[in-house]
Amino acid sequence: MGNLLRLALVLAGKDLRLELRTRTSIISAAVFAALVLIVFNFARDPTAVATLDLAPSVLWVTVAFASVLAMNRGFLVERENAAFDGLLLAPVPREALFLGKYLANFAFVMLVEGIALPLFVLFFNLDLSHALGGLVLTMLLATMGFVAVGTIFSAMVVKTRFAELMLPVLLLPFMVPPLILAVKTTVPLFAGRPLSEVVDGLRFLAIYDIVFVTLAVLLFPAVVDE
Amino acid sequence: MLSADPALVIATGLARRYGAVRALDGVDLALAAGEVLLVLGPNGAGKSTLLRTLAGLLRPTAGTVTVGGRLLASDAHDVRRAIGLLSHQSLLYDELTLVENLVFTARLYGLPDPAASAATALAEQGLAERAHDRPRSLSRGMQQRAAIARALIHDPALLLLDEPFTGLDAVAGDRLRALLAMHVTGRRAMVIVTHHASEAWDLATRVGVMVRGRWAFEGPRPAGLDDFQQHYNEVARG
Amino acid sequence: MTAAVSGARSVINRGLVLTTLGLLGVAGVMVLALGFTPVEATQGLAQKIFYVHVPAAFIALWVAVPATAFAGLLYLWLHDPRLDRFAAASAEVSLVFCLVVLVTGPIWARPIWGAWWTWDGRLTLTLFLFFLLLGYQTMRAAIRDPVERARFSAVLGAMGLVLVPFIHLSVYLWRGLHPKPIVLKPSDPSLPPEMLHTLLYGIGAALLLYIGFVTLRYGIQLAHDQREAADAR
Numbered sequence: 001m002g003n004l005l006r007l008a009l010v011l012a013g014k015d016l017r018l019e020l021r022t023r024t025s026i027i028s029a030a031v032f033a034a035l036v037l038i039v040f041n042f043a044r045d046p047t048a049v050a051t052l053d054l055a056p057s058v059l060w061v062t063v064a065f066a067s068v069l070a071m072n073r074g075f076l077v078e079r080e081n082a083a084f085d086g087l088l089l090a091p092v093p094r095e096a097l098f099l100g101k102y103l104a105n106f107a108f109v110m111l112v113e114g115i116a117l118p119l120f121v122l123f124f125n126l127d128l129s130h131a132l133g134g135l136v137l138t139m140l141l142a143t144m145g146f147v148a149v150g151t152i153f154s155a156m157v158v159k160t161r162f163a164e165l166m167l168p169v170l171l172l173p174f175m176v177p178p179l180i181l182a183v184k185t186t187v188p189l190f191a192g193r194p195l196s197e198v199v200d201g202l203r204f205l206a207i208y209d210i211v212f213v214t215l216a217v218l219l220f221p222a223v224v225d226e
Numbered sequence: 227m228l229s230a231d232p233a234l235v236i237a238t239g240l241a242r243r244y245g246a247v248r249a250l251d252g253v254d255l256a257l258a259a260g261e262v263l264l265v266l267g268p269n270g271a272g273k274s275t276l277l278r279t280l281a282g283l284l285r286p287t288a289g290t291v292t293v294g295g296r297l298l299a300s301d302a303h304d305v306r307r308a309i310g311l312l313s314h315q316s317l318l319y320d321e322l323t324l325v326e327n328l329v330f331t332a333r334l335y336g337l338p339d340p341a342a343s344a345a346t347a348l349a350e351q352g353l354a355e356r357a358h359d360r361p362r363s364l365s366r367g368m369q370q371r372a373a374i375a376r377a378l379i380h381d382p383a384l385l386l387l388d389e390p391f392t393g394l395d396a397v398a399g400d401r402l403r404a405l406l407a408m409h410v411t412g413r414r415a416m417v418i419v420t421h422h423a424s425e426a427w428d429l430a431t432r433v434g435v436m437v438r439g440r441w442a443f444e445g446p447r448p449a450g451l452d453d454f455q456q457h458y459n460e461v462a463r464g
Numbered sequence: 465m466t467a468a469v470s471g472a473r474s475v476i477n478r479g480l481v482l483t484t485l486g487l488l489g490v491a492g493v494m495v496l497a498l499g500f501t502p503v504e505a506t507q508g509l510a511q512k513i514f515y516v517h518v519p520a521a522f523i524a525l526w527v528a529v530p531a532t533a534f535a536g537l538l539y540l541w542l543h544d545p546r547l548d549r550f551a552a553a554s555a556e557v558s559l560v561f562c563l564v565v566l567v568t569g570p571i572w573a574r575p576i577w578g579a580w581w582t583w584d585g586r587l588t589l590t591l592f593l594f595f596l597l598l599g600y601q602t603m604r605a606a607i608r609d610p611v612e613r614a615r616f617s618a619v620l621g622a623m624g625l626v627l628v629p630f631i632h633l634s635v636y637l638w639r640g641l642h643p644k645p646i647v648l649k650p651s652d653p654s655l656p657p658e659m660l661h662t663l664l665y666g667i668g669a670a671l672l673l674y675i676g677f678v679t680l681r682y683g684i685q686l687a688h689d690q691r692e693a694a695d696a697r
Contacts, residue, residue, distance in 0.1 A: 022321055084314035088280065091334075156616045170599045174627055215622070226285060243611075
């Protein structure tokens with residue numbers, strides 16, 4: 001188990017180093033998030049719909065699309081470098097390969113969310129100090145789940161034609177439950193309700209996470225082993 | 227036909243199907259340490275498929291591979307420690323320096339001192355001064371040497387090479403031949419896939435000709451290259 | 465004609481027979497529904513579409529999609545290409561059945577609720593199923609190697625099946641924010657016996673149609689694969 005974690009960290013570390021050198025995915029995803037927020041801002045009529053009503057949806061739609069963009073890099077970097085065989089050749093259990101990619105993807109998506117959230121607060125002029133803790137927790141739980149699905153799917157689509165288009169097509173249905181649960185949790189939080197009231201939503205998010213991370217780990221070898 | 231030494235790598239009845247296509251159709255082989263098998267054959271014969279199966283990258287639809295007495299299966303990861311592959315792909319990351327690439331590889335293989343192993347591997351290939359350069363800034367010959375450094379860093383008992391002489395000029399080719407000759411030790415076996423028998427004839431102890439997924443010929447290397455070339459042409463057309 | 469190709473031909477023929485029987489069955493159910501089943505009090509004649517809509521939804525959700533997913537999982541274990549061929553055929557037929565549900569749903573809804581689409585829980589679930597299946601087909605079309613295609617389809621199918629209860633749950637939660645429809649739910653246990661019988665016949669006919677379509681599609685794919693194998697040799 002310790003070896004699994006060590007190998008996963010070595011792999012994730014390699015991905016982080018690669019991404020920090022090129023920064024392409026992080027920057028595109030962050031810029032995309034900012035653009036989506038700006039477009040949302042111009043697309044609404046502040047006199048017709050209260051900001052607070054629309055805010056959770058805007059936040060989560062932005063997060064969803066920016067995350068898919070960030071996850072595209074997943075195994076694309078291996079294909080571009082023709083390096084995937086190197087990982088499969090090594091005495092590394094496939095679970096560690098998955099875990100390594102998953103941790104790297106999770107870090108990237110959290111980073112993009114970390115950029116989107118302050119921008120969101122800025123553009124929509126909201127005071128979220130009371131809801132910050134709950135919001136971050138919701139983001140963590142929602143992200144853990146769909147990054148698992150995104151990681152295994154990106155391993156699949158990297159071998160197909162139109163990889164970057166295929167990932168959103170396959171992934172978005174899987175993002176809907178976390179999205180619905182996240183919005184359902186965020187709405188009361190923004191309205192100032194305490195965390196204890198949204199525990200149910202968080203619990204369902206956690207169940208989604210456990211189920212799909214497990215499923216992804218179990219099915220990953222079937223994807224990468226030929 | 228087999229030498230007296232216990233075989234390092236044994237493959238029995240290897241088969242691999244892609245839908246209806248039989249890429250490998252019942253291939254056996256046995257190599258002892260110190261042996262070098264040269265694999266020849268026309269395009270599409272299954273040479274790369276055989277190599278990838280021996281490397282553990284492909285799961286055969288039938289048959290088994292054992293390396294060092296242990297079965298190579300998709301969940302037996304430790305066995306991979308004994309295998310090194312030099313393929314068409316460099317397996318190196320363009321955005322990492324050579325030394326970073328090798329340290330990463332050393333860590334993947336669980337080597338006790340990754341930094342030292344990386345430095346040694348690069349020095350052996352004469353790449354010490356280029357350690358902090360990226361792969362794409364190297365010439366083809368040097369990239370090949372970097373890939374070899376990566377393939378040998380964990381001191382594998384079985385070294386597999388997929389058309390290693392492709393794209394190398396005469397000087398680089400000679401250098402590679404000398405290097406490989408140096409690495410044919412009492413503990414290591416090699417399988418070299420190549421298009422031209424002359425490229426690695428002197429290194430080889432056994433020769434196999436693969437046609438349509440099976441051996442058309444497999445045995446100890448014949449003495450004369452020219453006679454063999456004739457025989458090969460007939461057999462490969464068959 | 466070689467033995468193998470004639471084998472595919474016989475599967476196709478069997479499929480044609482079963483499909484025809486299924487279609488006759490569906491026609492029979494329609495006759496039964498229109499001529500011999502009482503008209504529903506509040507909804508009137510529009511309710512008759514229930515006998516096509518509900519069987520299609522039932523077969524899609526409880527037969528076709530699980531069949532695809534389980535065939536895929538079996539494939540991961542046994543690596544038998546016939547399982548993948550079956551899974552793909554079942555997925556295509558599921559897509560058609562979902563389409564039927566998504567078309568008959570609004571046709572039923574419009575005269576009763578005054579709107580074509582009301583985000584009804586069941587219809588929304590079917591919409592998701594539709595997109596999952598569409599993704600499945602799109603992915604299959606983008607992979608050339610049949611073995612890889614089979615493996616990836618199996619993985620997607622398994623994950624899709626597990627997703628379904630989560631979609632159902634989250635749509636149900638989400639609908640909590642929307643007003644409930646003021647009409648009978650089709651699975652209302654107080655269905656009069658004649659209606660129940662017609663519904664059951666409807667489900668039987670749909671099942672027969674499913675088996676027929678899948679057999680037909682399987683046979684066509686088998687013939688295609690065999691022709692490719694013959695060309696490769």
